[in-house]
Amino acid sequence: MELNKDSEVKSITIVKGSSISPAERIARKMGMEDFLEIMVVKNSPLRMITREIKGAQKPTDGFRDAISSAGLLNKKFDF
Amino acid sequence: MEFPKESKEIFIVDEEIVEEFLNEENYYRSEIFFNYLSSWCCCKHAHMIPSLHKKIIDWIKKETIGKDTLTQTKVIAEFENWVEEADLLGEGDGDELHDTELLFDLLKLIYPNYPLRVVSSKYKNHPKLGSMDVDEIFQNIASNKEFMEFFERKYSIGKWDSSY
Numbered sequence: 001m002e003l004n005k006d007s008e009v010k011s012i013t014i015v016k017g018s019s020i021s022p023a024e025r026i027a028r029k030m031g032m033e034d035f036l037e038i039m040v041v042k043n044s045p046l047r048m049i050t051r052e053i054k055g056a057q058k059p060t061d062g063f064r065d066a067i068s069s070a071g072l073l074n075k076k077f078d079f
Numbered sequence: 080m081e082f083p084k085e086s087k088e089i090f091i092v093d094e095e096i097v098e099e100f101l102n103e104e105n106y107y108r109s110e111i112f113f114n115y116l117s118s119w120c121c122c123k124h125a126h127m128i129p130s131l132h133k134k135i136i137d138w139i140k141k142e143t144i145g146k147d148t149l150t151q152t153k154v155i156a157e158f159e160n161w162v163e164e165a166d167l168l169g170e171g172d173g174d175e176l177h178d179t180e181l182l183f184d185l186l187k188l189i190y191p192n193y194p195l196r197v198v199s200s201k202y203k204n205h206p207k208l209g210s211m212d213v214d215e216i217f218q219n220i221a222s223n224k225e226f227m228e229f230f231e232r233k234y235s236i237g238k239w240d241s242s243y
Contacts, residue, residue, distance in 0.1 A: 005147035012156040014117055033233055035117065039156070043148075056234050059117045060110050063100070063161060066154040070143045073103045077094050079134045 003049075008042040014059045028052050035059045089186055090116070090125040091179065092162060093199040094135060096213050108217035112198070113161050114230060115220045124163045125198070126186070128178040132164040176202070183208055 017025055017034040030036065035053035053059050067073060100109040117123055127135075136155055143151040165182050172178060179202065186195055197210035211219065221227060230236075 003149055005149050007149045007152075009149065009152040009156040012153075012160045014123075014160055016117070033118075033229075058110070058114060058234060060113045060161075063113070063154075063157040064106075064110075066150075066157045067101055070139070070146060070150050070154040072101055072139070072142055072154065075101055075142060077098050077135070077138055079138055 003041060003044055007044040010040040010042055012040075012062070013038045014053070014062075030054060037062060085121045086119050087190075087193040088120055089122050089190055089193050089195050090120075091165075091182055091186070091195070091197045091199075092125040092127055093175075093179075093201065094131060095200060096125075096198055096216075097135060097158070097162060099213055108213055111220055111230070112213075112216060115223075115226060116161065118229065118233075119223075119226050124161050126165045126182060127162045128175065128182055129164050129166065129168055129170055130173045130178060131175065132162065135162075176205075179208065 014035050014037050016032070017030045017036065018032040020030075020036055025031070028036070030052050031054070034055075037051045037053055037059075039049045039051070041047060041049060053061070096109045096112060100106050100113070116125060135158065139155055139158065140151065143154065165185075167185055168178060168182055179197065179199075183195060183197065186193075196216070197208045198213065198216045199208075199210045200212035202208040202210040203212065
């Protein structure tokens with residue numbers, strides 16, 4: 001779902017398909033090797049948003065996308 | 080092949096592997112490391128001493144001033160998913176070596192049978208920490224044939240040393 005820009009992401013948790021229930025895996029058409037991203041958000045119609053990370057998508061892709069969106073690519077820590 | 084593997088390794092990292100993940104051209108070693116954590120390790124994330132963890136979050140906030148709340152909080156939440164603040168230290172005392180040694184001792188006590196690995200170039204010659212730099216941990220993971228076969232198959236990529 002589309003989040004508005006005032007939404008605040010409180011946490012992101014990524015779990016393996018193998019660690020969720022078989023029924024949930026079937027409902028989401030997920031395999032044991034896939035992942036489920038659970039995002040807790042404030043200022044959003046939904047407090048908890050889940051997304052399947054399936055097939056060739058890596059669990060790290062969201063982190064890379066977030067870094068890119070935040071303009072942090074190629075930046076160096078200066079502390 | 081049995082899946083998932085549940086390696087019992089536990090990792091303490093510093094800022095080096097996170098900084099490498101920011102690199103547009105050369106992030107593959109840290110990407111492999113983070114994927115190894117999520118796919119192959121029971122711990123799922125690495126530990127970081129609190130003072131360093133706070134520095135990185137403060138740095139993200141500083142560098143994303145002017146960005147919207149969603150963009151800023153999402154990148155922080157992603158970082159926290161992969162690298163957990165070792166809050167069992169409380170705030171730590173801010174001395175990186177001291178806090179890393181303390182965290183190492185604590186984790187060793189809690190998980191006596193789990194291999195504990197420190198990923199940092201700062202403590203390579205430290206008699207207790209025996210840390211590995213990013214290149215060494217990458218070589219270590221890359222030598223895990225079973226994991227690499229899984230990774231290359233799952234994400235349809237070639238061998239890391241030829242075309243990845």
